[in-house]
Amino acid sequence: MxxxxxxxxxxxxxxxxxxxxxxxxxxxxxxxxxxxxxxxxxxxxxxxxxxxxxxxxxxxxxxxxxxxxxxxxxxxxxxxxxxxxxxxxxxxxxxxxxxxxxxxxxxxxxxxxxxxxxxLPLHVLAGGAKAEVPMYTTEGGWLHLSPEALVEDALAAQAQGFRGSKVKIGKPALSEDAARLGAVRAALGDSYEIMTDANQSMTAAEALRRVPMLEQFNIGWFEEPLPADDIAGHRRLQALSRVPVAVGESLYSPGQFADYITTGACGIVQADVARVGGITPWLKVAHMAEACNMAICPHFLMELHVSLVCAVPNAPWLEYIPQLEDIAAPMGRADGMALAPQAAGLGIEWxxxxxxxxxxxxxxxxxxxxxx
CATH class of the missing domain: 3.30.390.10 (Enolase-like, N-terminal domain)
Known part of the structure; x- marks a missing residue:
């Protein structure tokens, strides 16, 4: 013992x-x-x-x-x-x-x-599905940035090997969101993935208004369009949208994810290892999603999530937002791929x-x- x-x-x-x-x-x-x-x-x-x-x-x-x-x-x-x-x-x-x-x-x-x-490293302890995972960047997609700044950051990310960028949406006018996304799509081409995140800012009607625009630009997912407790609203929205609805950073238990998954209220789950209560429940959510033929694309904490997304087979992306650089060695990455740490445990070099x-x-x- x-x-x-x-x-x-x-x-x-x-x-x-x-x-x-x-x-x-x-x-x-x-x-x-x-x-x-x-x-x-x-x-x-x-x-x-x-x-x-x-x-x-x-x-x-x-x-x-x-x-x-x-x-x-x-x-x-x-x-x-x-x-x-x-x-x-x-x-x-x-x-x-x-x-x-x-x-x-x-x-x-x-x-x-x-x-x-x-x-053993965490990605092996927790399953060992793969050794690397593609990254998308959120760090240059914040809402205050101009379309020109969004394009500049996405082009730089593409040149570094990143496969996609997340762009924050929720401007007062739909046309403003369209201008931002249209600029990135025109500059980066059809093969570059663009995700969007509304951060629970919209009514159901306003989110539905944006769906045709998101479909037009072939957006990878529509993240947190509605308040996190509005499961019924997300279910109705997902039923009317060809763009997957992504939820999870504001959910705090496997049971809350089960409600979303079993009612068809999302297309992608985004469990955050800290907000869901640790690695133990995160793996429960990941396997629940896998059993329902659904992807898990976790929110934030890339230095920890890199091991978890490499542990399971249904995690196609890692979100890139650097935050620990002042207190830890940089996470291993190459050509737009995040590399699972090989050191024992979490593999973070503090x-x-x-x-x-x-x-x-x-x-x-x-x-x-x-x-x-």
Whole structure:
């Protein structure tokens, strides 16, 4: 039994190097919550979770007062059992983002620990379907950018081997969205994939108005057109659209994905490993989608998701948004392909000195077995 005897947590606040805007918000910062777990044999694993600028201290509080004390003494080898125990222990606050984000930090740390103890990288531990995956970039598709800037970034990405770009939509006028997408399509050609993301900004009627325009430009998917809890609206929209509807970054449990999949309310699922509660539930969603002949194209966190999309057979894309460059070595990539890390565990090469230097004052704490 690999009994968990110690855990510590801390937070690092990462400010984006470029301005990131969509139809409803700006990305202020990445509050990155880390959890390090240690077993009785001295083996360690480090996982993480994140917010986009708000809620980080609440995630840390849930870890400090509830999840990490509950984790002490449990068998780190039994990740499924631990995940289910922690989920049930917090069932009065589930399902929701704070609980899922906190649980994800623990779960990813346990998978990292397992990788280090077995010597295997995450993409092999979790399935080993492939060793690389095509990337599309979102970093140059933000809503405030002009059509000219969108084209310039997409051309540069294409020259680097990227196979596609995501363009944020949700301008006040349909004609503005059409001008942005039309410029990119005209400049990049028919073989370059263009995805769109409305970030839950539209009414059902407004989203339906945009479908013919998206079909005209052969758009790869229409992401989060409606509020995430509007399953019926997404189902009606998907039934009337030849463009796949993509959802998932704002869903927080496998059960929520099941509702979308079984009712035909989406064509692509986009589970975020942090927001869905960790690697354990992410794999459940991926296999659920596979069983329904559906792709999973995860949201954000490319340095962690690269291993997961290479673990399963139904993940055709990795989203490129660099965010960890100040605290970790760059993710491996070549000719527009992301390469599955070969190092044991999560395979992220953290810079310990920078992590210490950038830890938010007062955020760090430690829990040990026997702590009252």
């Amino acid at each position: 690999a009994r968990v005897t110690r855990a510590r947590a801390f937070m690092v606040d990462l400010v984006p190097k470029v301005r990131r805007t969509d139809a409803i918000q700006s990305f202020k910062s990445q509050e990155t919550i880390f959890v390090v777990v240690e077993d009785a044999e001295g083996a360690r694993g480090m996982g993480y979770s994140y917010t986009i600028g708000d809620g980080g201290p609440s995630v840390l509080a849930l870890l400090q007062h509830t999840l990490l004390p509950r984790l002490m003494g449990q068998d780190a080898d039994r990740i499924e059992a631990v995940w289910r125990d922690l989920l049930f222990h917090t069932h009065a606050t589930a399902v929701g983002p704070i609980m899922s984000l906190a649980l994800a930090a623990v779960d990813t740390a346990l998978w990292d620990l397992r990788g280090h103890k077995t010597g 810079d310990d000195d920078r992590l210490r230097a950038q830890t938010v004052a007062g955020s760090a704490f430690e829990i040990t077995e026997g702590t009252p």
